[in-house]
Amino acid sequence: MQVEQHGGPLAVEIDGANVHDTKMLEQTIDAVVVPRPDPEKLVQHLCLDKGYDNPTGHTAAAKGGYVPHIRRIGEEKTDGWGEKTHPARRWVVERTIAWLQRCRALLIRYDKKPTNYKGLIQLACALLWYRRRHHRLHPA
Numbered sequence: 001m002q003v004e005q006h007g008g009p010l011a012v013e014i015d016g017a018n019v020h021d022t023k024m025l026e027q028t029i030d031a032v033v034v035p036r037p038d039p040e041k042l043v044q045h046l047c048l049d050k051g052y053d054n055p056t057g058h059t060a061a062a063k064g065g066y067v068p069h070i071r072r073i074g075e076e077k078t079d080g081w082g083e084k085t086h087p088a089r090r091w092v093v094e095r096t097i098a099w100l101q102r103c104r105a106l107l108i109r110y111d112k113k114p115t116n117y118k119g120l121i122q123l124a125c126a127l128l129w130y131r132r133r134h135h136r137l138h139p140a
Helices: 021-030 055-063 091-100 114-137
Strands: 009-011 045-048 067-070
Touching (some): 009 021, 021 055, 055 067
Parallel strands (some): 045 067
């Protein structure tokens, strides 16, 4: 899953549970459903965790037109407790997945066909975007 800065879902790809996320990075980047600005005019960043610190991760991010920000394997945080230079960004995807798990049909995959399950995930993502937009226009 690929999300924007505030957790709005941009792309979803599914595969078996035994397939590592790094093998799905290129397909996920290609699955973005909104038109992206030209990478030559506007620099776009892609934050990834240590699991993507391999040639495949760097290549897929660069091929997709992103500047990859991948923490190196074995690299520790250099920030002190009181010296945060950048806000944490890696939890944004996990938060979006937690929002999607509110849809009970997504918790356990009952669909036989992957296309049906992916369609259900895409519908849930569209509902997330609708709710975000609706609450911004009409604050509670």
